[in-house]
Amino acid sequence: DAGVIQSPRHEVTEMGQEVTLRCKPISGHDYLFWYRQTMMRGLELLIYFNNNVPIDDSGMPEDRFSAKMPNASFSTLKIQPSEPRDSAVYFCASRGPWDRGNTEAFFGQGTRLTVV
Amino acid sequence: RKEVEQDPGPFNVPEGATVAFNCTYSNSASQSFFWYRQDCRKEPKLLMSVYSSGNEDGRFTAQLNRASQYISLLIRDSKLSDSATYLCVVAAYSGAGSYQLTFGKGTKLSVIP
Numbered sequence: 001d002a003g004v005i006q007s008p009r010h011e012v013t014e015m016g017q018e019v020t021l022r023c024k025p026i027s028g029h030d031y032l033f034w035y036r037q038t039m040m041r042g043l044e045l046l047i048y049f050n051n052n053v054p055i056d057d058s059g060m061p062e063d064r065f066s067a068k069m070p071n072a073s074f075s076t077l078k079i080q081p082s083e084p085r086d087s088a089v090y091f092c093a094s095r096g097p098w099d100r101g102n103t104e105a106f107f108g109q110g111t112r113l114t115v116v
Numbered sequence: 117r118k119e120v121e122q123d124p125g126p127f128n129v130p131e132g133a134t135v136a137f138n139c140t141y142s143n144s145a146s147q148s149f150f151w152y153r154q155d156c157r158k159e160p161k162l163l164m165s166v167y168s169s170g171n172e173d174g175r176f177t178a179q180l181n182r183a184s185q186y187i188s189l190l191i192r193d194s195k196l197s198d199s200a201t202y203l204c205v206v207a208a209y210s211g212a213g214s215y216q217l218t219f220g221k222g223t224k225l226s227v228i229p
Contacts, residue, residue: 031215042221043160043203050213091159095217098209103148105217107159 006092006108013115018080021111024073025094033093033105034067034077043091049075082115089113119143120220122204128226133194137223139187139204143216148207149180151189153200154222160203163189194227201225 005024013019025032033048047057052069060067064083069075079086089112093105122139129135141149149166164171166178166187177190187204204220 033217035219043219045216045218048215048217050215053213055213056216093217095215098215103150103165103207104162107161109159 004092004094004106004108006090006111008111009109011111011113013082013113015083015115016081017115018078019082019086019113019115021077021079021090021092021113023075023077023092023108025075025092026096026106027073029094029096029106030072031095031105032069032075033091033095034075035091035093037089037091037110046077079113082113084115087114119218120204120206122220122223124221124223126224126226128228129194130228131194131196133227134190134192135194135225136191137189137202137204137225139189139220141185141187141204141206141218143206143208143218144185145210146185146206146208148209149178149187150205150207151176151178151187152203152205152219154203155200160219163202191225194225196227196229199225199227 007022034046035043037043046059047067049069067077089110091110093107095105120141151163152160153163154160164173166180170179175192179188201222201224203222206218208216
């Protein structure tokens with residue numbers, strides 16, 4: 001398995017532009033998580049899905065952020081409009097079904113976002 | 117109070133030393149516990165799960181105290197390759213798809229030759 005795949009790996013954009021981050025979870029995994037990591041705040045959970053349904057989006061900072069999971073193999077995190085304070089590394093992670101003993105969450109390599 | 121708290125370090129130790137990391141968590145309903153390792157500019161990866169009875173994996177020993185809501189990680193005979201940030205992770209599952217996976221901010225370890 002190729003693991004969790006995120007794109008792009010790096011993104012530099014101007015303030016006010018729309019940014020879309022993409023994630024392909026591991027096949028068969030039913031949980032998908034979006035995290036943001038900064039030096040100051042560490043890893044923060046933004047939103048997670050179970051079977052493509054958003055379960056908890058309380059970590060999404062504000063209305064400028066939105067996430068979708070149209071099918072089991074794809075998710076997007078969109079920021080519109082982007083601001084310099086959104087600069088961070090955004091990680092996507094996935095985990096398999098709980099009832100099959102899956103506990104480990106596997107992370108993608110992250111997208112390093114810089115908003116100038 | 118933060119949900120998962122760790123000493124941020126950094127811990128600078130010589131090769132061969134024993135080092136211990138501690139972590140406390142606030143959600144008493146938490147059910148699963150882990151230590152993840154994150155190398156510089158890389159993604160977090162599972163180091164080991166933590167069980168109530170304590171568990172060992174080579175030079176690494178993890179312990180859990182549910183009453184005190186406290187988790188520890190002990191690294192013996194430190195190697196240069198152990199240099200990384202160690203993340204304490206707590207999971208709570210409450211049915212209907214709810215699965216909270218919460219990370220501490222991490223403890224940075226530098227093993228010095």
